[in-house]
Amino acid sequence: MDAEPGFSCEITLNTALTDDERRRFQNPAVIRRILADAKTIAVVGLSSERQRASHFVATYLQRAGYRVIPVRPGAGSMLGETAYPDLASVPFPLDLAVVFRRGRETLTVADQAIAAGVPRIWFQLRIPAVEAAERAAAAGLEVVLDKCIKMEHGRFGGTLAWAGMNTEIVSARKQRLADHRGRSDG
Amino acid sequence: MLHAGHIPDAVVGARAVPIYQTTSFVFDDTEMAAQLFELRQYGNIYTRIGNPTTAVFEERIASLESATGALATSSGMAAQLVALMTLLSPGDEIVSSSHLYGGTVTQFTHTFKKLSIQVRFVDPTRIDNWEQAITPKTRALFGETIGNPRGSILDLAALAALADAKRIPLIVDNTFATPYLCRPIEHGATIVVHSATKFIGGHGNSIGGVIAESGRFDYSGFPTVAGPSPSYHDLRFYETFGHYGYLMKARAETLRDTGACLSPMNAFLLLQGLETLSLRMDRHTANALAVATFLRAHPAVEWVAYAGLPDHPDHALAKKYMGGRPGAVFSFGLKASGGDARLAGRRFIESLQLFSHLANVGDSRSLVIHPASTTHQQLSDAELAAAGVGPELVRLSVGIETADDLLWDLDQALRAAA
Numbered sequence: 001m002d003a004e005p006g007f008s009c010e011i012t013l014n015t016a017l018t019d020d021e022r023r024r025f026q027n028p029a030v031i032r033r034i035l036a037d038a039k040t041i042a043v044v045g046l047s048s049e050r051q052r053a054s055h056f057v058a059t060y061l062q063r064a065g066y067r068v069i070p071v072r073p074g075a076g077s078m079l080g081e082t083a084y085p086d087l088a089s090v091p092f093p094l095d096l097a098v099v100f101r102r103g104r105e106t107l108t109v110a111d112q113a114i115a116a117g118v119p120r121i122w123f124q125l126r127i128p129a130v131e132a133a134e135r136a137a138a139a140g141l142e143v144v145l146d147k148c149i150k151m152e153h154g155r156f157g158g159t160l161a162w163a164g165m166n167t168e169i170v171s172a173r174k175q176r177l178a179d180h181r182g183r184s185d186g
Numbered sequence: 187m188l189h190a191g192h193i194p195d196a197v198v199g200a201r202a203v204p205i206y207q208t209t210s211f212v213f214d215d216t217e218m219a220a221q222l223f224e225l226r227q228y229g230n231i232y233t234r235i236g237n238p239t240t241a242v243f244e245e246r247i248a249s250l251e252s253a254t255g256a257l258a259t260s261s262g263m264a265a266q267l268v269a270l271m272t273l274l275s276p277g278d279e280i281v282s283s284s285h286l287y288g289g290t291v292t293q294f295t296h297t298f299k300k301l302s303i304q305v306r307f308v309d310p311t312r313i314d315n316w317e318q319a320i321t322p323k324t325r326a327l328f329g330e331t332i333g334n335p336r337g338s339i340l341d342l343a344a345l346a347a348l349a350d351a352k353r354i355p356l357i358v359d360n361t362f363a364t365p366y367l368c369r370p371i372e373h374g375a376t377i378v379v380h381s382a383t384k385f386i387g388g389h390g391n392s393i394g395g396v397i398a399e400s401g402r403f404d405y406s407g408f409p410t411v412a413g414p415s416p417s418y419h420d421l422r423f424y425e426t427f428g429h430y431g432y433l434m435k436a437r438a439e440t441l442r443d444t445g446a447c448l449s450p451m452n453a454f455l456l457l458q459g460l461e462t463l464s465l466r467m468d469r470h471t472a473n474a475l476a477v478a479t480f481l482r483a484h485p486a487v488e489w490v491a492y493a494g495l496p497d498h499p500d501h502a503l504a505k506k507y508m509g510g511r512p513g514a515v516f517s518f519g520l521k522a523s524g525g526d527a528r529l530a531g532r533r534f535i536e537s538l539q540l541f542s543h544l545a546n547v548g549d550s551r552s553l554v555i556h557p558a559s560t561t562h563q564q565l566s567d568a569e570l571a572a573a574g575v576g577p578e579l580v581r582l583s584v585g586i587e588t589a590d591d592l593l594w595d596l597d598q599a600l601r602a603a604a
Contacts, residue, residue: 013254014401014429051419053426056226063221125428148428159228161191162236164244164437165255165430170189175196 015146016128025133025145031152038095045100046070054100060150087112096120106132114139187460191245205454206239239450243457247396250365251378254401255433262381264446265395269379272436276302278325283310285333313344332362336491337516339503346374355403366467367508376403384548388459388466392452401429469586470514476589481518486600488519515547519578527578530603531556537602540595552585
């Protein structure tokens with residue numbers, strides 16, 4: 001994974017969080033560690049509609065080498081994987097839950113992640129679920145809030161810059177070889 | 187200005203930004219190709235849509251403008267066209283400052299009319315004028331940070347507050363100020379456009395433009411950005427890409443379809459310019475103030491319109507938004523020679539030795555033009571006055587030469603014209 005972040009890799013743009021919440025729930029070091037360590041990722045609220053953001057994110061993560069587990073009531077299988085109605089029903093360990101649910105549902109998902117022993121939870125961009133994040137953090141989970149995992153993967157992998165976006169990463173050091181391939185597995 | 191947007195690549199480690207002079211990019215495999223075309227992956231397909239050299243320029247501008255991202259275009263005019271076409275549908279309206287570059291007035295008045303888009307021009311100096319011109323069809327406010335021809339300064343914060351209250355984006359042409367002197371997004375603007383041809387490139391060698399966007403505007407009321415896109419299987423750009431939605435739409439649809447892309451070579455040259463933007467603008471503005479101060483005291487000069495001078499009506503705004511340094515392009519009026527100001531203008535231009543007579547601004551060399559005998563020569567004195575361009579008006583773009591050399595040149599030419 002990752003270009004070595006330089007002195008300005010503090011990501012400040014486009015969030016509804018306060019500075020304190022950003023420090024706790026948008027820590028670049030935590031984000032990079034999660035992207036590097038997670039292998040099996042549940043996408044909670046994955047839509048079956050191809051053009052929805054959750055579908056874009058799930059197919060992106062698959063291509064980047066992660067195993068994506070759909071979590072959605074009533075869905076048999078999606079993207080070649082069996083879907084489960086909730087986190088508790090997934091019969092194997094998950095490394096991360098990525099949440100596309102809003103409002104009070106975020107608390108339910110946080111409780112389920114805690115109960116199921118999922119070690120990390122990521123609430124997507126424009127889901128500033130501070131209460132759910134606090135609850136998960138208090139239970140010892142690593143938490144990311146109000147960020148898009150696809151954008152962050154592209155940001156630290158060096159590919160988001162190709163879209164002309166402001167990655168807020170400044171570095172004079174060489175990229176690592178794996179960067180342009182997304183996930184570093186070699 | 188030196189680092190943002192470029193991290194030395196893993197294999198070669200080139201320190202300068204490499205020029206990817208290629209039309210197209212080989213796909214990893216068929217599945218990746220399909221996902222790139224669906225916009226599911228970040229990657230390069232075709233230089234009309236995006237290019238790694240151009241992307242460095244885009245990210246660097248985004249970083250300088252405090253924007254979420256940027257999109258490069260073939261020229262400043264193309265930047266305006268792409269920025270507005272992404273937002274607007276036939277029947278929509280724009281409220282625009284009338285203190286604009288002449289080419290923009292023409293684009294808005296004639297070309298946009300063909301697209302059934304009406305532009306209402308207002309005197310930008312009073313916020314009431316803007317408010318009164320806004321109708322339910324208004325989809326954008328447009329102005330220049332430093333306006334033509336009298337150097338008026340846009341009251342960005344007041345205008346941004348109005349735009350915010352009306353839920354329409356404020357678009358600012360920041361060409362004359364550059365992000366070194368003023369960053370409109372930090373004052374509430376949604377979109378910034380540039381003719382990068384001018385101070386960004388800075389050396390008069392490449393035409394280019396760029397659009398930067400704040401990422402903070404709520405586009406849900408804009409079906410052009412938030413609605414389903416028929417050319418991407420009903421993809422909703424604003425929902426799927428969030429704060430990148432507008433720029434993704436501008437790139438994947440408007441730029442794709444207008445073809446107004448920047449060439450990688452020009453992106454490289456504009457990046458070379460950006461590296462010294464701060465140094466050049468320090469010198470440009472110091473020289474501009476020296477020239478303006480000199481001209482105002484000169485017996486052959488009627489008036490000087492530079493907001494860097496304390497008696498300019500917008501001096502306070504220039505201090506507020508650009509630290510009292512409102513760029514290096516301004517106008518002044520010659521005293522009429524025997525009552526014929528056009529003749530005085532022609533004599534003045536013909537006598538200059540260092541100032542280049544041409545139709546551009548923002549070169550590292552000093553430039554001059556006399557609109558009444560060139561760009562506006564078909565107009566009568568009355569029509570010139572209506573356009574705010576009197577027969578006595580001379581426009582300067584002050585370069586980075588030694589200031590004393592410029593003052594010498596102006597003095598001898600003013601004496602010759604008098």
